[in-house]
Amino acid sequence: MTASKLSGVLAPVLTAFTARAELDADRSVTHCQWLLQNGCDGLVVFGTTSEANSCSVFERYDFLEKLVSAGVQPERLMPGTGCCSLKDTIELTRQAVQLGCAGVLVLPPFYYKQVSVDGLFRYFSHVIEAVNDERLRLFLYHIPPISMVPIPLDLVERLRDRFEGIVAGVKDSSGDWAGMQTFLQFAEKGFDVFSGSEEYLLPLLQAGGAGTISAAANVIPGTLQALYQDWKPAGADQQQTAIKKISTVLRSKPLIPSLKAILAKARRDASWKDCRPPLIALSLKEEEDLFAALDNAQFEWPEFG
Amino acid sequence: MTASKLSGVLAPVLTAFTARAELDADRSVTHCQWLLQNGCDGLVVFGTTSEANSCSVFERYDFLEKLVSAGVQPERLMPGTGCCSLKDTIELTRQAVQLGCAGVLVLPPFYYKQVSVDGLFRYFSHVIEAVNDERLRLFLYHIPPISMVPIPLDLVERLRDRFEGIVAGVKDSSGDWAGMQTFLQFAEKGFDVFSGSEEYLLPLLQAGGAGTISAAANVIPGTLQALYQDWKPAGADQQQTAIKKISTVLRSKPLIPSLKAILAKARRDASWKDCRPPLIALSLKEEEDLFAALDNAQFEWPEFG
Numbered sequence: 001m002t003a004s005k006l007s008g009v010l011a012p013v014l015t016a017f018t019a020r021a022e023l024d025a026d027r028s029v030t031h032c033q034w035l036l037q038n039g040c041d042g043l044v045v046f047g048t049t050s051e052a053n054s055c056s057v058f059e060r061y062d063f064l065e066k067l068v069s070a071g072v073q074p075e076r077l078m079p080g081t082g083c084c085s086l087k088d089t090i091e092l093t094r095q096a097v098q099l100g101c102a103g104v105l106v107l108p109p110f111y112y113k114q115v116s117v118d119g120l121f122r123y124f125s126h127v128i129e130a131v132n133d134e135r136l137r138l139f140l141y142h143i144p145p146i147s148m149v150p151i152p153l154d155l156v157e158r159l160r161d162r163f164e165g166i167v168a169g170v171k172d173s174s175g176d177w178a179g180m181q182t183f184l185q186f187a188e189k190g191f192d193v194f195s196g197s198e199e200y201l202l203p204l205l206q207a208g209g210a211g212t213i214s215a216a217a218n219v220i221p222g223t224l225q226a227l228y229q230d231w232k233p234a235g236a237d238q239q240q241t242a243i244k245k246i247s248t249v250l251r252s253k254p255l256i257p258s259l260k261a262i263l264a265k266a267r268r269d270a271s272w273k274d275c276r277p278p279l280i281a282l283s284l285k286e287e288e289d290l291f292a293a294l295d296n297a298q299f300e301w302p303e304f305g
Numbered sequence: 306m307t308a309s310k311l312s313g314v315l316a317p318v319l320t321a322f323t324a325r326a327e328l329d330a331d332r333s334v335t336h337c338q339w340l341l342q343n344g345c346d347g348l349v350v351f352g353t354t355s356e357a358n359s360c361s362v363f364e365r366y367d368f369l370e371k372l373v374s375a376g377v378q379p380e381r382l383m384p385g386t387g388c389c390s391l392k393d394t395i396e397l398t399r400q401a402v403q404l405g406c407a408g409v410l411v412l413p414p415f416y417y418k419q420v421s422v423d424g425l426f427r428y429f430s431h432v433i434e435a436v437n438d439e440r441l442r443l444f445l446y447h448i449p450p451i452s453m454v455p456i457p458l459d460l461v462e463r464l465r466d467r468f469e470g471i472v473a474g475v476k477d478s479s480g481d482w483a484g485m486q487t488f489l490q491f492a493e494k495g496f497d498v499f500s501g502s503e504e505y506l507l508p509l510l511q512a513g514g515a516g517t518i519s520a521a522a523n524v525i526p527g528t529l530q531a532l533y534q535d536w537k538p539a540g541a542d543q544q545q546t547a548i549k550k551i552s553t554v555l556r557s558k559p560l561i562p563s564l565k566a567i568l569a570k571a572r573r574d575a576s577w578k579d580c581r582p583p584l585i586a587l588s589l590k591e592e593e594d595l596f597a598a599l600d601n602a603q604f605e606w607p608e609f610g
Contacts, residue, residue, distance in 0.1 A: 021391060021431060053416035056392040057362070084389070086326060086581055087361040108583070111358035111415065113451055115583040123582035126326060146418055148453050149583075276391055277428035278413070278420040278454075 006078055006102045007192065007210040009201075009224040011040045011217035012047025014259055015055070015063075017274045023059050027272070029070045031218075031263070034304065036076060039221030041211070041228075043072070044105055046080035046092075048146055048173070049215040049256055054276040057088045061095055074100035078213075082107030082141055086123060090130045093138075103137035105171055105213070110147040117155050124155075128163050136166050142183075143173035143196060150174075153182055160186060171196050171213050177203070184208050198224055199247045202240035205231045216243070216250055219262045219302050245297040249290070257282045258290055265291070266302045311383055311407045312497065312515040314506075314529045316345045316522035317352025319564055320360070320368075322579045328364050332577070334375045336523075336568070339609065341381060344526030346516070346533075348377070349410055351385035351397075353451055353478070354520040354561055359581040362393045366400055379405040383518075387412030387446055391428060395435045398443075408442035410476055410518070415452040422460050429460075433468050441471050447488075448478035448501060455479070458487055465491065476501050476518050482508070489513050503529055504552045507545035510536045521548070521555055524567045524607050550602040554595070562587045563595055570596070571607045 013035060016027035032043055045067060046052035046060055055063075060079075068074055081092035081104045089106065096104045109115075109123055128138065140159070142151040151170065159167040172180045173196025180200065183193045184207050192210035195201060201212045201224065217224050220243070227239040250258055257275055261282050264272035273281040282290065318340060321332035337348055350372060351357035351365055360368075365384075373379055386397035386409045394411065401409045414420075414428055433443065445464075447456040456475065464472040477485045478501025485505065488498045489512050497515035500506060506517045506529065522529050525548070532544040555563055562580055566587050569577035578586040587595065 048416075053389040054391055054414065056390045056396075059390075059392065084358040085361045085364075086359055087364065091361075109359065111353075111451065112583055113453070116585060119583035119585045122585060126582055146416065148418070277431055278417055278424035280421060280424045280427060 005075055006042040008041035008228045009039060009211060009217055009221060010042040010044050010078065010194065010213040011035050011221060012044040012049040012080070012213055012215055014218050014256070014263060015050045015052070016272060017051075017276050019271065019274055021274070021276045023055060023063065024271075025063055025066050028063065029067055029072070032067060032072055033070070035218070035221055036072065038302070039225035040217055041225075042076045042078055042102065044078050044080055044213050047105065047213065048143060049218065049259065050080065051256065051276050051279060052080050053083070054279070057083070057091060060092055064095060064099065068099050075102050077101045078103040078105050078139065080105045080107070080141070082109075084109050084111040086126060089127050093127060093136070094131050094133075097131060097133045097136050100135075103139050103168060105139045105141050107141045107143070107147055108149040108151060110149050113148055115149060117152055117158070120155050121158050124159055125162065128166055137168040138166055139169045139171055139192070139194070140167070141171050141173070143171075145173070145175065156183065156186065160189075160191065168192060169194065169210065173197065180204065181207060197247065199244050201227055201243070202231055202236055215255055215259060216247055218259050219266075220246060220300065223300065242298065246294065246299050249293045249297045249299070252293065253282060253286055253290055254279070261287050261290060262294070262302070267304050310380055311347040313346035313533045314344060314516060314522055314526060315347040315349050315383065315499065315518040316340050316526060317349040317354040317385070317518055317520055319523050319561070319568060320355045320357070321577060322581050324576065324579055326579070326581045328360060328368065329576075330368055330371050333368065334372055334377070337372060337377055338375070340523070340526055341377065343607070344528075344530035345522055346530075347381045347383055347407065349383050349385060349518050352410065352518065353448060354523065354564065355385065356561065356581050356584060357385050358388070359584070362388070362396060365397055369400060369404065373404050380407050382406045383408040383410050383444065385410045385412070385446070387414075389414050389416040391431060394432050398432060398441070399436050399438075402436060402438045402441050405440075408444050408473060410444045410446050412446045412448070412452055413454040413456060415454050418453055420454060422457055422463070425460050426463050429464055430467065433471055442473040443471055444474045444476055444497070444499070445472070446476050446478070448476075450478070450480065461488065461491065465494075465496065473497060474499065474515065478502065485509065486512060502552065504549050506532055506548070507536055507541055520560055520564060521552055523564050524571075525551060525605065528605065547603065551599065551604050554598040554602045554604070557598065558587060558591055558595055559584070566592050566595060567599070567607070572609050
């Protein structure tokens with residue numbers, strides 16, 4: 001059973017910036033449209049890969065409006081709305097629900113570390129009660145290597161008991177397969193588990209998960225979609241192995257600048273390399289190494305019309 | 306030599322919230338005024354102890370306006386203005402400068418971990434260039450246990466070379482005395498080093514530091530000011546030892562809820578216990594233990610007229 005309409009391959013979409021670190025909405029919208037036309041089932045705008053937490057609430061609010069105005073169906077969108085600040089999280093979540101988005105992906109508040117499960121429960125409860133909309137589908141974002149604040153299993157249990165149907169799933173970017181499996185105990189009850197890395201797509205689907213929200217989907221959406229379509233036959237293992245090779249190369253250098261370097265080359269648009277500080281573009285040497293390693297891993301370069 | 310007008314005992318001021326987690330500006334202003342009248346040389350509004358990153362940019366903007374309108378001199382203020390988002394940091398920093406604040410305390414962008422010194426340099430450079438005001442005095446906020454993103458020494462060197470006079474000091478909340486001393490190499494050149502804990506006030510002053518920005522200053526401003534006034538005589542060691550005892554008790558439980566419990570009791574205003582999620586108030590048992598331990602440590606309860 002699936003809690004939301006979204007499953008399969010979702011991309012946490014790269015955000016385009018100018019050389020002066022301004023958000024470039026037009027180029028970002030174009031990338032979103034390309035992803036949906038080339039294998040993505042849905043889009044997580046404002047994920048970690050989107051440099052979302054380097055953007056202001058206003059920039060995020062404004063871009064989501066523009067994306068929907070540009071004709072991207074909100075049913076395909078699961079914006080990231082989790083901020084450190086309770087108020088900001090409420091505001092962005094409310095907007096997403098009102099626009100008709102399929103769901104929202106919500107980080108735990110990530111400034112204070114080693115906070116209690118009680119404190120996290122109150123935080124998420126407060127967000128859900130403030131938004132106060134039956135249409136809300138909230139996905140918990142478990143990414144301890146970056147947030148440093150995990151989503152504990154007992155938090156999931158308490159939130160699902162209290163807000164059944166609203167607390168709809170989890171994105172697990174822990175990189176810990178054993179932990180990911182523990183979230184799957186809720187899958188039968190309509191709780192969608194997405195892997196945060198393409199590397200776990202096949203085993204997660206085999207175990208009852210919903211799909212992947214994968215940074216690599218920014219550059220290999222078709223490859224991931226092919227695996228998602230065909231994961232039951234025997235050939236799927238080989239597809240997953242090929243994806244893992246590419247995944248390993250992508251993660252051998254800073255991931256977001258690497259993905260942007262690939263887009264810049266494939267689109268012949270060097271401005272795609274620009275990140276917002278504190279992230280910075282790869283050096284030319286790093287780019288060369290990355291591209292050579294990708295070729296060795298039989299990476300199929302994305303094509304743009 | 307001191308880079309800013311502020312030195313001595315600064316409090317990262319507690320922020321009052323209502324039971325519904327709304328920022329209570331009136332009670333927060335009253336606390337700020339009490340601190341300035343009872344031993345604080347200056348106030349860091351929007352520090353870690355202030356739960357600032359649990360507040361929205363608008364709430365922070367609005368509260369600083371109110372504080373200055375209420376008659377608190379901006380020359381006594383060093384607001385925290387560091388957010389994950391470049392834009393937010395610029396906006397809050399610009400406001401503080403325009404209001405005439407003595408300085409700003411700026412966290413590194415803290416969502417992405419293991420970012421490069423180059424990336425951090427570009428971030429801070431971008432903030433300083435965007436604010437573009439000679440009056441700016443920027444203090445770097447080194448608090449790796451919470452931000453998980455440190456302020457490396459070579460970042461300080463590069464920023465000081467590029468923005469002499471503007472990059473004015475550091476607050477070191479690492480708890481690492483050896484590291485704190487390395488920042489002192491810049492003290493002669495007009496770079497103010499503040500310890501993030503009252504526990505290092507005396508050794509830091511002896512080594513050429515500027516003072517402390519201490520959570521405990523919320524409840525023992527007079528005790529800390531007494532040490533600051535008298536740190537040269539032989540008796541100072543005993544004062545520092547007494548402060549360390551209290552400090553140890555305060556940090557034996559979650560620090561911010563502990564400080565709020567003390568204020569609530571001393572002010573006979575239970576609403577001071579309220580925190581904004583993810584932080585939560587101490588349990589009654591924790592409170593009892595805390596108060597008993599404080600009495601054992603010869604804690605002098607703050608008095609309110």
